[in-house]
């Protein structure tokens with residue numbers, strides 16, 4: 479599992495509820511700040527259409543054509559203003575963000591949580607203020623790391639002619655910035671030639687660009703079930719990718735599905751009741767049904783899919799041993815699904831399957847069309863691929 483998404487935001491915005499809904503792990507949730515004091519790592523899934531249907535078959539890996547591909551999700555403790563200076567639970571939790579390839583910024587769109595994460599009346603806080611606060615905290619945290627020893631480092635860059643992007647990515651390794659991202663940002667930013675003369679403002683601007691490049695971000699406008707529509711609309715009109723969500727409704731649905739009360743798959747637009755219900759259960763599910771009728775879905779799955787497939791530009795590819803039956807050696811149809819960066823080649827896929835298979839790569843076959851794929855061929859989403867390797 480190579481993709482990791484981090485849930486970040488103010489205390490009390492619903493990160494743990496989102497995490498629990500997405501993973502159905504049992505993490506404590508409560509209506510007060512700092513319920514989560516450790517980063518929790520869990521497994522969630524991207525939902526895609528399994529290729530078996532279009533191949534006219536039924537595999538054992540999907541549920542009625544819905545295929546769930548695992549990704550890591552991290553529930554990060556709530557961040558308050560000046561967290562980068564150690565306020566609230568401080569810096570340690572920012573460090574958890576370093577492992578995330580993308581961030582889901584969970585915002586309480588109901589306006590029922592103040593900037594410190596304390597519950598207030600619905601609509602008393604403007605959730606639009608939360609957008610920049612979180613981004614600013616992450617930028618300032620990165621700037622703090624970058625500035626550490628910068629005097630000495632920048633003099634070495636000059637004296638020893640070190641590669642700037644190498645020094646920056648080494649310095650920001652814990653924040654998850656790689657050399658390629660640093661190079662892209664330096665090309666865009668046109669920083670002054672002499673790094674020993676960069677001002678604080680220039681370092682912050684550089685850090686902001688590094689944050690944007692290395693940590694694409696989507697906003698979950700959460701608690702849409704109780705949020706005043708105008709607040710959700712204000713968030714939606716921000717210059718960001720925004721998905722309105724109800725983590726609480728998704729959690730209730732997944733719990734009910736887990737205990738066999740309803741039939742529901744994450745991302746479904748409806749559910750079917752399949753057991754006798756108590757009045758309380760019925761009332762709860764009726765409310766959720768109304769929400770789904772109005773909004774289409776809880777959008778938790780939508781948010782995860784957008785983060786992975788759009789922000790991180792991933793495609794799903796299915797390696798097989800037998801290009802006619804679409805099976806592995808044990809006769810399992812479409813046994814594996816791999817997430818790969820769009821633009822990846824069959825050779826990249828071979829390396830993901832196994833280093834030896836990558837080393838021995840000869841060519842590949844598109845199992846759907848039986849066409850040969852060369853080393854530089856660009857894979858497409860939902861491709862089924864037979865790799866021919868000497869190993």
Ligand SMILES: Nc1nc2c(ncn2[C@@H]2O[C@H](COP(=O)(O)OP(=O)(O)OP(=O)(O)O)[C@@H](O)[C@H]2O)c(=O)[nH]1
Pocket residue numbers: 488489490491492493494495496506507508509510511512513514515554555556557700701702703704723724725726727
């Ligand atoms: N109505 C509604 N309430 C929600 C939703 N998501 C979370 N909540 C409630 O918001 C409160 C805070 O939820 P948590 O998931 O603990 O929030 P958190 O962001 O993890 O908080 P910290 O761990 O303190 O940072 C709880 O009372 C949840 O039940 C939602 O979609 N709708």
Ligand SMILES: [Mg+2]
Pocket residue numbers: 493494495512513514555556
């Ligand atoms: Mg929490």
